[in-house]
Amino acid sequence: MFKKILIANRGEIAARVIRTCRALGIKTVGVYSEADAEAVHVKQADEAYLLGGPRVTESYMKIDKIFEAAHQSKAQAIHPGYGLLSENAEFARRCEEEGFVFIGPSPEVISEMGSKIASRKAMEKAGVPVVPGVTRSLADAEDAIEAAESIGYPVMLKASAGGGGIGMQVVYSADEIRKAFEGNQKRATDFFGDGAMYIEKFVEKPRHIEIQILADNEGNTVYLWERECSIQRRHQKVVEEAPSSFISEETRRKMGEAAVKAAKSIGYKNAGTIEFLVDADQNFYFLEMNTRLQVEHPITEEITGLDLVKEQLDIAAGRTLSFAQEDVKRDGHAIEVRIYAEDPKTFFPSPGTITKLELPEGPGIRHELAVHGDSVVTPFYDPMIAKLVVKGKDRDEAIDRLQEALSNYHIEGIKTNIPMLQEVAAHEAFRFGDTTTEFVEKYLTKKKKKQKQTK
Missing domain, CATH: 3.30.470.20 (ATP-grasp fold, B domain)
Structure with missing residues (x-):
């Protein structure tokens, strides 16, 4: 078992991981932003390292700074928690390259399952039931309308990357798709750096x-x-x-x-x-x-x-x-x-x-x-x-x-x-x-x- 792990996260999930590590006799390394200097997880960790400014882009998403802390603290493994870098395939890959155990699946699997289009294809191949839909990236609103009409309204317009409802909208007609497509695509691009959109049949009262x-x-x-x-x-x-x-x-x-x-x-x-x-x-x-x-x-x-x-x-x-x-x-x-x-x-x-x-x-x-x-x-x-x-x-x-x-x-x-x-x-x-x-x-x-x- 590991002697020391770094928790690349904040808030209650960082505190949750620390609790189990304490019970197992594992030392913990916390990381924090300027805004989180007095946070619960910082006080509970055995040691903690400042990453940068208050915004996540200035701190918790700074991969190089996290690895600096991991090397300095001599951690053996990194727990990503949820959110932030937890489903970032590049972060998992860097863990391997930097000599740390990533407490999660392989970068390849994270990448495949991180794309809703790629994951649909994988599940179809495995024989797992999937919602009827179009397993490809849609070119534009008209392409989306053609796809929707082949499935039948209502449909769910969805961003391939990310989650949390961002880039997602139920649409009931071609006009609604024309109004919704570009806005949702832009939100997906802004939040996830990937504007790929696809369509699934909307399951009523699911x-x-x-x-x-x-x-x-x-x-x-x-x-x-x-x-x-x-x-x-x-x-x-x-x-x-x-x-x-x-x-x-x-x-x-x-x-x-x-x-x-x-x-x-x-x-x-x-x-x-x-x-x-x-x-x-x-x-x-x-x-x-x-x-x-x-x-x-x-x-x-x-x-x-x-x-x-x-x-x-x-x-x-x-x-x-x-x-x-x-x-x-x-x-x-x-x-x-x-x-x-x-x-x-x-x-x-x-x-x-x-x-x-x-x-x-x-x-x-x-x-x-x-x-x-x-x-x-x-x-x-x-x-x-x-x-x-x-x-x-x-x-x-x-x-x-x-x-x-x-x-x-x-x-x-x-x-x-x-x-x-x-x-x-x-x-x-x-x-x-x-x-x-x-x-x-x-x-x-x-x-x-x-x-x-x-x-």
Whole structure:
């Protein structure tokens, strides 16, 4: 096992990796920007190195500076966390060249799965179901219209690179494509440096269900059940739960086996996630593969009893999986909500200084934090500041604990999305399990619009 690793990330995921490393007796190296000098992960790491200015382009994306810190600290391996450089094939390649173990899959796999067009082709070849669509880069709006008409409206116009809903839009007609194509292509180019666009059939009222997999260097691959991440706003996940309350045991098994098949077909190693769209009839279609640890990995840990960061480290160190598929247990129900420093009505970021932070305590409650009682939430980074994870013996108990925990979660000094999360947790549709990707629009946004119209 490694004696020292550098964590090329910030916030709660850096703190999460540090926690497992401490338990394993591994020294940790943190990196930080000028804006993060007093951040939680900097204080928790055994040593930390300044990368540069407050913006990510001045610090966390400075690959040369990260390797300077890695060499100076004599780290043996680098954990990329999620976001930032975690799915950057060039960064993974540089790790190999610089003599560090990259705690993740190979650069080749990252590159292939990082392109939604290339990943679709790979999954089609492997026999994994994919959403009907055009597996090529579209030349322009007219090319997109021709492709859409061959599939049938509505369709989803999507950027091949990146994620987070950027460059993505549902379109219902040729006119809408003409209006949307260039703008989405430009956003994709600005954010990801790649303006390639493609089209998929839009699945009506879908569920977003993903399968967590682990694969070692010997090709042993297992799935760790599923997470349902359907409640989203602006194509970004807000509430996640495991297992899904929607799919049957047969569908669960088929999806797990399809995820393993997908991972093996590309020679995947380490932790990864296969994301699927699931329709009302439980037909499932490959959406994308995340070649890293997911934000929502704690709920999988809660129902399986596994430490996914430890498993990542073991695999990266050359160890084989210590268990087989039949050994993977499923116990209880877990829900995670992402707490953002943002206005709960507009979803706009709400930077500022936290003046009060009170966390709920009790059985089945877990916190993953990026802040403390006097943290300054800057405008330079993603506004997610914490994750609240609850577990119960079943879904009803988990929801009850979530409602109770949210009512006792107090942050002052900044606005947060906790009121919105409370609305979700208390909504009868959530309790019933009507958690499609249209949940926020159907039950929260329209409700607010109706209230506004009656005033």
